Amino acid sequence: MGCVAGSTGAWLADQGVAGPGIGMATGWLLNSGNAYIRGARGGDVIQAGGEGALWGGVSGFAMMGLSPLFNQAMNIPWTSNYKGVPGGNEVTLGEWLFGSNSSNISNIIANQGSASLSTIFSSPASNLSILPSPGPQPMYMNSYLDFSGELTSYTGGRQYVNGSLDWFDYYSNGSTVNRGSWSAVSGPWGTPITTGAHTIQNGYMGLNTGIPGYMRDGADFYIDIFPDPSYEIHPDGNVFGTLGCIGIRESGVRSLDLYNRIRNYARRYNVLQLNVNY
Amino acid sequence: MFIGLITLFYACIAYSQEGCNHEDLIMSFLQKISSKDYFPALGDFNTYFDSHSEIEAGLQDEYIRNNPKVKLSDDTADRSLTLELLLKNKTVRRLIDLRNNQNCKWIIKNRYAKGSATIIYEIVVEGSKEMVKIQMINWKNKNRCGIVDILDSSDKSILIKSTE
Secondary structure (H helix, E strand, O other): OOHHHHHHHHHHHHOOOOOOHHHHHHHHHHHHHHHHOOOHHHHHHOOOOEEEEEEEHHHHHHHHHHHHHHHHHHHOOHHHOOOOOOOOOOOOHHHHOOOOOHHHHHHHHHHHOOOOOOHHOOOOOOOOOOOOOOOOOOOOOEEEEEEEEEEEEOHHHEEEEEEEEEEEEEOOOEEEEEEEEEEEEOEOOOOOOOOEEEEEEEOEEEEEEOOOEEEEEEEEEEEEOOOOOOOEEEOOOOOOOOOOOOOOOOHHHHHHHHHHHHHHHHHHEEEEEEEOOO | HHHHHHHHHHHHHHHHOOOOOHHHHHHHHHHOOOOOOOOOOOHHHHHHEOOOHHHHHHHHHHHHOOOOOOOOOOOOOOHHHHHHHHHHHHHHHHHHHHHHHOOEEEEEEEEEOOOOEEEEEEEEEEEOOOOEEEEEEHHHHEEEOOEEEEEOOOOOOOOOOOOO
């Protein structure tokens, strides 16, 4: 059983941002009632960092003995409901300051014995935005659909596009994240939808058409594709393929998931981009 | 209030049929297929069925798979597998014979919406209890008009064999 405060103080001193006072303060604060954090090492107090660390560690050790009485007297909030240790009843300073999201900080420290601030803030578990981060976080910009596939031969000299309809989220740094993929075809009973940019617009879609060719595994819907709404996205019911529409060849549940995503996006942003490549 | 709702429903149907008179199209279709020495032509399929219908294409595909050496053309004078299949149906055959032999009339007995984009018309011949149902596309915002399916009295499709 060691002293987490000492290691934190050592880190701060090592970064040149902490004097003995800060080291002592961190030792005092973080150690008040948290001395049991597993993996903490007594050796931390003599890590590089010199006096600040030493003072932090020493003060932390000193406060270990006094903290229970102090906590009881002052009713310090982060000394209750701590989730990092099974059965523990304390919270860390991070939790108290930043709420439930930052409770992961205590887990990082608990798992590693000690943790630098860069470790804490770069962790996916950490969701802190009010403190400096290693780099600018990319901001979500918009979403779009991408229908892509291979032009494939069919009987009677016909062709169809065998591919997938993918949902992408686009971010401010130019990156994209695929949020879903649905197996889809276009043709072969007519010319496949033209390549290039299309759109889906709010209000031009609906459920329960009653048309046999639009029903598949309980899903029945249409979504108009602009600029030519004779093309649609719909479940690929009836016989295989479409006249050129994008036919979704998925289970009813997955097909309806796609419909709901598109409808909700269109309701919020009015227009959803659809790119066609093959 | 109930009568008002019924009236509103039929008013909506009448409005949504603008540019596509379902009853005229159905009667014309029935007269056509029940005429003597009728040849089920692809041109008639194109005339009376919804332009997005995949029925003919699906039947052609199945036919080609079963008869790889046979070539089907897109000539409108060529035969329609859809109409050929319809005329082979026993109920349809009996209704046509009744109409031709006893000079009975085709009657639209009832109609009702199926989903948001189709209407089903119940068809009988005078003096017969047998019935077929013609499902019409009813999409007021789209330039589509025609038959999407023909069903028997138990709502089973006469034309669409495979359903996925």
